[in-house]
Amino acid sequence: EAGVAQSPRYKIIEKRQSVAFWCNPISGHATLYWYQQILGQGPKLLIQFQNNGVVDDSQLPKDRFSAERLKGVDSTLKIQPAKLEDSAVYLCASSLKYGPYEQYFGPGTRLTVT
């Protein structure tokens, strides 16, 4: 069974530029999550999708971050414009259903904003 795929693995941009990350969850998984992990900290949930609907985006900085999950499969997370404090690893995870089910994580995208 293929795992969660993410791309790109690394990205370096200047502040005020825009960037997009892509995630392909495990086949058949209805729930998809985006996390932000700042160096030395644990991951923090940004947004959670159930199929193509948003379940929780309470910690997403909506003035600059956006995410979508078209057709309930792949997802894209965008930052526009980026700030220095957005430098982090962005992790995508998926689970079979919404709720207390095991989450499977992708390798992450390391973003550096200069």
Added chain:
Amino acid sequence: KQEVTQIPAALSVPEGENLVLNCSFTDSAIYNLQWFRQDPGKGLTSLLLIQSSQREQTSGRLNASLDKSSGRSTLYIAASQPGDSATYLCAVMTQGAQKLVFGQGTRLTINP
């Protein structure tokens, strides 16, 4: 608001030792608790998942315990090996919000 704390932040031990990593959480209304491993530059690998009704789970040299009433979990690693060097994260799935809340991790180094 659920808060998860891991102590110590970093640990260095010689190969072959048994060791314990600690995790505490403030709200006992949880569905489950997971321990993850994270290697440098990599994503998270799930090690053990303990349901709220369980007291412990074992996988190979790893044993995780859960005391929900006191808000504590421990990860016991037996006969440590250099390949166990990584950051270990614990996370609780909170009831209500139904989302994972992570601790900041313990960076473990096993010296040959």
